Amino acid sequence: xxxxxxxxxxxxxxxxxxxxxxxxxxxxxxxxxxxxxxxxxxxxxxxxxxxxxxxxxxxxxxxxxxxxxxxxxxxxxxxxxxxxxxxxxxxxxxxxxxxxxxxxxxxxxxxxxxxxxxxxxxxxxxxxxxxxxxxxxxxxxxxxxxxxxxxxxxxxxxxxxxxxxxxxxxxxxxxxxxxxxxxxxxxxxxxxxxxxxxxxxxxxxxxxxxxxxxxxxxxxxxxxxxxxxxxxxxxxxxxxxxxxxxxxxxxxxxxxxxxxxxxxxxxxx
Numbered sequence: 001x002x003x004x005x006x007x008x009x010x011x012x013x014x015x016x017x018x019x020x021x022x023x024x025x026x027x028x029x030x031x032x033x034x035x036x037x038x039x040x041x042x043x044x045x046x047x048x049x050x051x052x053x054x055x056x057x058x059x060x061x062x063x064x065x066x067x068x069x070x071x072x073x074x075x076x077x078x079x080x081x082x083x084x085x086x087x088x089x090x091x092x093x094x095x096x097x098x099x100x101x102x103x104x105x106x107x108x109x110x111x112x113x114x115x116x117x118x119x120x121x122x123x124x125x126x127x128x129x130x131x132x133x134x135x136x137x138x139x140x141x142x143x144x145x146x147x148x149x150x151x152x153x154x155x156x157x158x159x160x161x162x163x164x165x166x167x168x169x170x171x172x173x174x175x176x177x178x179x180x181x182x183x184x185x186x187x188x189x190x191x192x193x194x195x196x197x198x199x200x201x202x203x204x205x206x207x208x209x210x211x212x213x214x215x216x217x218x219x220x221x222x223x224x225x226x227x228x229x230x231x232x233x234x235x236x237x238x239x240x241x242x243x244x245x246x247x248x249x250x251x252x253x254x255x256x257x258x259x260x261x262x263x264x265x266x267x268x269x
Contacts, residue, residue, distance in 0.1 A: 029094075032130040034123035037096040037159035038176050040104050042123075058173025060087025060162050062095075072184040073146040073154065078111070085138035087162035087173060093138040094131035095160035096121070099181075101147075102204060107154045111143035118142050134163070150202045152209060154181045183209065197262040206248040208266070212259055214241055221259040223247060231255070 035042040038055075064083040073079065085093050101107040110129040112118050118140050119132040129142055146154075156179035163172040183202065194200065198212040198221075212221070216238055223232035223245070231250060236243065236259065245257075247268060256263040 029092075029134045031119045031121060031132055032094055032096040032128075034121035034128055035098075035126065037098050037128065037130075037157045039098045039100060039126060039157045042098075042126075055159075055174045055176050058087060058162060058175065059089065060085065060173060060175070062086070062158075062160055062175050062177070064158075064179075066179070066181065068181070068184075070184075071180070072182050073108075074184045075146055075150050076148050078143050078145045080113075080141060080143055083140045083158075083160075085160060085162060085175075087138075089164070090162035090173060091136055091165040092134050092163040093136070093161065094134040094163070095140060095158065096128050096130035097156055097158045098126055098128050099144065099154055099156050100126065101151045101154055102206065107151055108147050109145045111145060113142055114140070134161075138162075150183045150209075152183065152202055152204050152207070155179065156181065195262050195264060197260040198257075198264070200257065200264060200266060203266065206246060208243075208245040208247060208257065210243045210245055210257070212236055212241055212243065214239065215260075219260060221245070221257070223250070224256040224258055224263070226254055226256070 062083065062085045064081055067080040068074075068077075081097075083095055083097075085095070087093075097110075099107045099110070106126050110120055110127060112120060112129070115132070117132050117135075117137060119130060121128040121130060131140065157176075158179065159174065159176045161172055161174055196213070198210055201209040201211050203209070210221070215236070218238050219236050220233055221236050221243065222230050222234075224230055232245065232247065234243075234245070247255075250268050252267075252269050254265060254267055256265055
């Protein structure tokens with residue numbers, strides 16, 4: 001099912017390493033090499049082995065829209081991403097994108113909706129989507145299906161090339177950006193633990209995602225050791241319902257999360 005078409009502007013980067021020389025037209029102009037959009041541990045199309053240029057120094061820009069309201073996803077739902085590049089000094093364009101979770105593992109699935117100008121690539125643990133048959137068109141549209149479960153925050157890494165079509169890899173502009181997407185606030189999510197004051201929606205090694213009951217006054221939320229020591233405390237503002245509580249500073253063990261004089265026992269591991 002497609003989500004709401006409410007567009008969220010996001011800065012994207014175009015193109016994964018497209019070389020415009022005739023001798024390379026079958027390898028890079030037709031599709032970017034896999035893993036060239038600056039995912040941690042990967043490479044980038046501005047490297048010396050590709051376009052050999054500093055990133056984000058051109059005068060143009062790239063914009064995209066994500067069809068999920070508030071830059072949020074619901075597990076299993078499909079969203080449309082539109083990418084547009086603007087650089088009046090260049091004549092040929094391409095892009096590549098990846099989506100990963102907080103452990104830099106694959107998050108979600110890319111779906112090609114236009115086989116004439118978009119293609120998918122893969123490398124090791126990751127899948128990518130990018131241009132196909134790079135030309136003067138600087139717009140792409142594709143779908144992305146969110147993971148089937150709430151995996152916490154997801155980050156899109158995007159990289160793109162605005163090229164001058166001079167039959168070499170010189171004089172091209174490489175743009176990069178990252179797009180964070182968060183789980184929707186409680187919609188379609190199964191709580192890990194809950195009481196009538198708050199729910200722990202998800203838990204990973206670095207943070208708890210917590211949904212608290214709406215309230216017209218500020219109150220505090222705390223992580224407390226089993227010995228009664230307050231290890232974390234923060235204010236929940238009036239009307240605030242979704243919290244991300246960092247706890248990677250805590251040793252593995254059993255703790256209490258407390259809000260409104262009610263608590264949930266959880267394990268940090």
